[in-house]
Amino acid sequence: MTAVLEIRGLTVGLTGDADGRRTIRDIDITVPSGEIVCVVGESGSGKSVTAFSVMGLLPDGLTPMGGSIKVLGEELIGAPDQRMRTLRGSRIGMIFQEPMTALNPVMTVREQLAELLVWHGNARPSKAEINRRVLAALEDMLLPNAAQLMQAYPHQLSGGQRQRVMIAMAMLLEPVLLIADEPTTALDVTTQKQILVLIKDLVKRKNIGVLFITHDFGVVADIADRVVVMQKGAVVESGSADAVLGSPAQAYTRLLIDSVPKGIQIATAAREPTADVLAVKGLEMTYGQRGLFGRGRVTHAVRGAGFTLGRGEILGVVGESGSGKSTLARCVARLMKPTSGEINLLGTDIAAVSNATLRPHRRYIQVVFQDPYRSLNPRLSVGQSMIEGVVNFGASPQVARDEVAKLLELVGMDPHVMHRFPHEFSGGQRQRICIARALASEPQVLIADEAVSALDVTVQAQVLKLFADLRSRLGLAMLFITHDLRVAGELCDRIMVMKSGEIVESGPTADIFANPQHAYTRALFAAAPGRERLQ
């Protein structure tokens, strides 16, 4: 077993900043052939910078300041650009997080793979030769109908197919090292599982080394042979996967592992749910319309959804992308008008009413969105954003400000931050502010639309605790939308599983976890990363 990649004492800093801050310092990583080395860390830990350094693709403004990066003994730091171009592709393969943006939308799969063969080959291969090798590469990725797929454009493929094509491209020239930067983060869990299995299989068949960047310890547990934990630009712990996962030496590593949601409820309902605050019946949402003569495409985003939500109850809606869970949430919050159905909020049907009639009811149902970076207006101070709702419902700004100050305290923030602006806060802090803002109008129902998905695991764990805490203190009913069964399991009293717009299964969390009925629910469980090793 030889080391395909050896990083020794790598330090990267801002260009021209000789003794200032370092983005990463003194990184040592060895990737042996036939092994997967996972680099784990939260956002800002420097894991991506490490990967970009190896590829020689550091963004403008960052330069390596010391150390060495060797691929099969060849030093990369200081290597001429031309040599790096040859190495990328032929020695080092790369796959990225978002396969849609990494593939060229106006070229077919065949053309994109062929391009690599033409550019990197010494003599231009014949057309038949190219076709043969492209086909072989795609079949290697266990893609069914590879021959047809060759002629497809990226937008015609599913997310999983795109990522397989990306891997096929990365592997086409038989590199010794594969760098994977969060390759499954943008994928659904079931697809993620398949891709992870494929990468593991490739390592075994081709005896390559993989540098796998991820933030998810569940993924690490599934595929890693060795683990490198990074924090604030430095390696805090490294070792074999068994050692690091089984008995982490550092407190930080243990914190990361403990923060991975395991689907074990952190808090149960404070009291038995009483009267229903929200009852949804036969909710339908269709996009598009039949054109003249019945043509045109109609998409059923939500079909006949129905559920009730009691005071102090948390209902989880779990599904993969395209399952209609977000559409359901947006309909219930009346951010869009459902095609038909009933949304009974505190005794009033708000499904079809006009905006003017709806306004007074809006305060009872509030939403926390996925992306805390975009849900606060960057031009308004946090305080201005937060009092908006309260002032809309008739309070004077002064009263609203006092109210909001209390809420900031409730979500664990200093009330004095009100005059500051969103960009001064971290993602977790912003999400707390968004939650406080949603609470300001004293809602009965809170809809959390993937509210913790964009957060680092440690922050995610804190926000989940906050939700549980708010529920028991305020008796808030919550509709908790997530793609992650594990997260839903930690927080929710009941869970609904959605697929293609339909609710395929629903029931108390414990029942669903103990005895999933629907095949799809079982598939979701099977795909949850880190299931065997972390529990």
Next chain:
Amino acid sequence: MSVIAVNSPKSSVNLRAVAGKLLRNRTVLFGLCILVVLSLMAIFASLLWTVDPAAIKPRLRLRPPSAANWLGTDNLGRDIWSRLIYGSQVSLIVGAAVTLIAVMLGSLLGLIAGMVRWIDNVLMRMMDGMMAIPAILLAIALIGGLGPSITTICVAIAIPEIPRVARMVRSVVLTVREEAYVEAAVSMGTRLPVLMARHIVPNILAPLIVQATYIASSAILIEASLSFLGIGMPDEIPSWGNMMSDARLYFQVRPGLMLFPGICIALTVLGINRLGDGLRDMLDPRLARSVGGIK
């Protein structure tokens, strides 16, 4: 996540920062200088006139530059220098008035189209129709119908610009209203006018300012073209276009008659366009590398 300086918080700080950056940007500085000189010329026109720009002195026709007539005289013996000064007033008024009309009406229509679905289609098809007619032809038709005067000329030049502004504003509104913070405001029961004023309009200002500079420069050009064609400013108003039109026949005898107003038009348009380019680079985070962060 990069923090974009344009979005930076307190407006007073923001203004000073932008002003500072404006003055350090050479492109902007160049444009700004020309505009300042032109504005001073226009404002203090009455002090800079050496001879009444309308006074006709047939005996002094087509004179070369002299102490009395700094840039010489035209075919009716009118003083070129004084007429140039007066012409700067006309150009500035036209540029400012057209920009004001087009930006106000255009952004109003754009906002409505962006926010109200059913009006959007009707309005935008009308705008498409207007854009299908060349601006100069539309202006000629309007002036023909309304009769030439400085007001009708401004209106006639402004109307073809309205669809362009409306389209741009609409496209920004369509993007911004999908932002999560706008949805959050909707779910908090914010009324439409407040929603627009607080969350949507501030996002439109930067592209609008840039667009406004281009409208101003093209308005000055179109006015000059119309006057040159003889359907613009009435003859008694000495605009740069009128001057060039009159000078056409005497170009070989006195090229200056045509060159001086021509240079004035070119410099003015160049100045405004440079200012617009500089502003665009600074206000558009996608183009301003120095402002955006890395990854």
